[in-house]
Amino acid sequence: MIVADKKPVEEIIEYVKDCEKILILGCNECVTVCEAGGKKEVGVLASTLRMYFANHGHSDAVVDERTLERQCDHEYLEEIRDIADQYDAIVSIACGVGIQFTAEKYHSVPVYPGVNTSFLGVTEQRGLWTERCQACGQCILAHTGGICPVARCAKRLLNGPCGGSSKGKCEINKDLDCAWQLIIDRLKAIDRMDLYEKFFNIKDWSTDRAGGPRKVAREDVQI
Amino acid sequence: MSAKTPSKLEKVMAAGHLGVTSECGPPRGSDPEVIRQKAELLKGYVDAINVTDNQTSVVRTSSLATCIHLKLMGLEPILQMVTRDRNRIALQSDILGAASFDIVNLLCLSGDHQSFGDNPQGQNVHDLDSMQLLWTVRKMRDEGKFLGGDEIKRPPKMFVGAAANPFADPFEIRVPRLAKKIEAGAEFIQTQCIYNLEKFEEWIRQAEERGLTEKCYIMAGVTPFKSAGMAKYMKNRVPGMDVPDDVVKRMSDTPKDKQAEEGVNICVETIQRLKELKGVSGFHIMAIEWEEKVAEIVERAGLLPRPETD
Numbered sequence: 001m002i003v004a005d006k007k008p009v010e011e012i013i014e015y016v017k018d019c020e021k022i023l024i025l026g027c028n029e030c031v032t033v034c035e036a037g038g039k040k041e042v043g044v045l046a047s048t049l050r051m052y053f054a055n056h057g058h059s060d061a062v063v064d065e066r067t068l069e070r071q072c073d074h075e076y077l078e079e080i081r082d083i084a085d086q087y088d089a090i091v092s093i094a095c096g097v098g099i100q101f102t103a104e105k106y107h108s109v110p111v112y113p114g115v116n117t118s119f120l121g122v123t124e125q126r127g128l129w130t131e132r133c134q135a136c137g138q139c140i141l142a143h144t145g146g147i148c149p150v151a152r153c154a155k156r157l158l159n160g161p162c163g164g165s166s167k168g169k170c171e172i173n174k175d176l177d178c179a180w181q182l183i184i185d186r187l188k189a190i191d192r193m194d195l196y197e198k199f200f201n202i203k204d205w206s207t208d209r210a211g212g213p214r215k216v217a218r219e220d221v222q223i
Numbered sequence: 224m225s226a227k228t229p230s231k232l233e234k235v236m237a238a239g240h241l242g243v244t245s246e247c248g249p250p251r252g253s254d255p256e257v258i259r260q261k262a263e264l265l266k267g268y269v270d271a272i273n274v275t276d277n278q279t280s281v282v283r284t285s286s287l288a289t290c291i292h293l294k295l296m297g298l299e300p301i302l303q304m305v306t307r308d309r310n311r312i313a314l315q316s317d318i319l320g321a322a323s324f325d326i327v328n329l330l331c332l333s334g335d336h337q338s339f340g341d342n343p344q345g346q347n348v349h350d351l352d353s354m355q356l357l358w359t360v361r362k363m364r365d366e367g368k369f370l371g372g373d374e375i376k377r378p379p380k381m382f383v384g385a386a387a388n389p390f391a392d393p394f395e396i397r398v399p400r401l402a403k404k405i406e407a408g409a410e411f412i413q414t415q416c417i418y419n420l421e422k423f424e425e426w427i428r429q430a431e432e433r434g435l436t437e438k439c440y441i442m443a444g445v446t447p448f449k450s451a452g453m454a455k456y457m458k459n460r461v462p463g464m465d466v467p468d469d470v471v472k473r474m475s476d477t478p479k480d481k482q483a484e485e486g487v488n489i490c491v492e493t494i495q496r497l498k499e500l501k502g503v504s505g506f507h508i509m510a511i512e513w514e515e516k517v518a519e520i521v522e523r524a525g526l527l528p529r530p531e532t533d
Contacts, residue, residue, distance in 0.1 A: 197399050202351060
C-alpha cells in the first residue's frame with residue numbers, strides 16, 4: 001500500500017486559517033490502513049481545526065467531513081461534484097495521488113495536503129510501517145531472492161552488500177536491516193546462492209523516476 | 224600477471240615487488256599548498272597515492288583536481304571515485320578528464336552514505352554501483368567504447384582497482400564478493416584496515432583457493448593508531464571495522480606518551496607478518512591525518528627502496 005504520515009496540524013492551520021468553509025476529505029484505502037487519512041483521522045483533524053477557529057475568534061468557520069472510497073478514481077471523486085464549489089479549501093488526507101487527482105478534478109477549489117506521502121510499504125505491526133518498493137518500473141526481485149535492494153539498501157546497490165554491513169544491520173542505522181544480509185539469508189534458504197555470484201550489470205533507470213512521469217497504457221483493457 | 228597500463232603501481236607489482244600506496248585526503252578549502260605539503264611527505268616512500276573522494280561524505284576539494292596537483296609534482300595519483308555523487312554521464316566524463324592528464328590509476332567505490340557527512344539532507348545518486356563502475360572503466364579502456372556504445376578517441380589507460388572489506392558481515396560472502404569484483408574488472412584491491420590478522424589470513428587463503436590472488440593484486444590495508452582512544456573508537460564506532468580486544472588492550476596498557484609509538488609498532492609488525500603471506504601483493508598505508516609517519520613505517524617494515532620502473 002501507499003504509506004502516509006500525518007502532517008503537523010500547525011502546517012495545515014497555516015494553509016487554511018483564513019478560510020470560511022473547509023472540507024476535510026479522507027480516503028478509505030491505503031491511508032485508512034496506515035491510520036493517516038481515513039474516516040477516523042478526518043474526524044480528529046476536523047475537530048482540531050474547529051477548536052483552533054473557536055479559540056481564535058473565528059467560530060463561524062465551517063469544517064465539514066467526508067471520506068471517499070478512493071480519491072484516485074473518477075468514479076468516487078464525482079461524489080463531491082455538487083458540493084466541492086461551496087468550499088474555500090479542501091484539505092485532502094489521501095496520499096499524494098489522491099490529493100492531486102482531487103485538485104485536477106476540482107480546478108477552481110484550493111486543495112491542500114494534510115499528510116506527507118511516505119512510501120510503498122507494509123504494516124509490520126500496528127503502528128509500524130516499512131518500505132518495500134520504489135516502483136522502479138523494472139522488477140529485479142527474481143534475482144535477489146524476493147527482497148529489493150533498490151528500496152531497501154540505502155545505496156540501492158545491485159551488487160551488495162557494502163563494507164558497512166555489520167551484524168546484519170545497515171551502516172546508517174543500527175535498527176535498519178542490511179538489505180543484502182536479508183537477500184543472502186533468503187538465497188541460502190531457497191538454495192540459490194548461485195544467484196549471488198552473478199554480477200548484476202548496469203540497470204536501465206529510464207523506467208524509474210529518471211525517465212520522467214510514467215504511464216501504463218493497456219489497450220486490451222481500455223474501453 | 225603482466226602490466227597492461229602505464230601505471231607505475233601496476234608495473235611494480237607485475238615485476239613481483241610488493242607495491243606500496245598511501246593516501247592523501249584533499250583539504251576543506253582551496254589552498255593547494257596543503258595538498259603539496261602532504262604529498263611531499265610521501266615522495267619516494269610509496270609507488271602511488273590514493274586521493275579520497277569526499278570521504279565520509281564531507282565536502283572537500285575534488286579528488287580529480289587534487290590528483291592533478293600530485294601529477295604536476297611528479298607523483299603518481301590513484302583517483303578514487305565514488306558512485307554516490309555522480310551519474311554515469313559525469314563518471315565517464317571525469318574518467319576522460321583524468322585520462323587527459325594521464326592519471327592512470329582508478330579506485331572504484333560506492334562511497335560512505337551522505338548521512339555521515341556535512342550534507343545529510345542531500346540526494347545520493349548511485350546510478351551505478353562500485354562494481355558497475357569497474358565494468359564501465361574496463362569497457363572504456365579495453366573496448367574503447369562509452370557505455371552508450373560510441374567509440375572513444377584516445378581511450379583511458381587506467382589500472383583499475385576496488386576496495387574490499389574482509390571483515391564486514393556476512394563473512395561467508397566476502398570471498399564470492401571479491402570474485403565478483405574481479406569478474407567486473409578489478410585488477411587490484413585495497414583492503415579495509417587489518418587488525419584481525421587471523422581473519423585476514425583466512426580470507427586470503429579462501430581467495431587463493433579460488434585462484435583469485437592469481438587474477439588480481441591484493442594490497443593489504445593498514446592504519447597506525449595514534450592513541451588508545453582511536454583504537455577504541457575504530458573498534459566500536461566505525462562500521463565494518465574489526466579490532467580484536469588484545470590489540471585495544473595493547474594500546475590501553477601503553478602509557479599515554481608512548482601510545483603513538485606503539486601504534487606505529489603494531490602497524491610495522493602487521494606489515495612484516497603479512498609480507499610473508501602468499502597472495503599479498505602490496506600494502507596500502509592509510510595514516511589518517513598522520514602522513515608524516517608513512518616514511519617511518521615504510522622504512523621500518525623493510526619496504527625501501529621503492530623499485531624503479533621504466
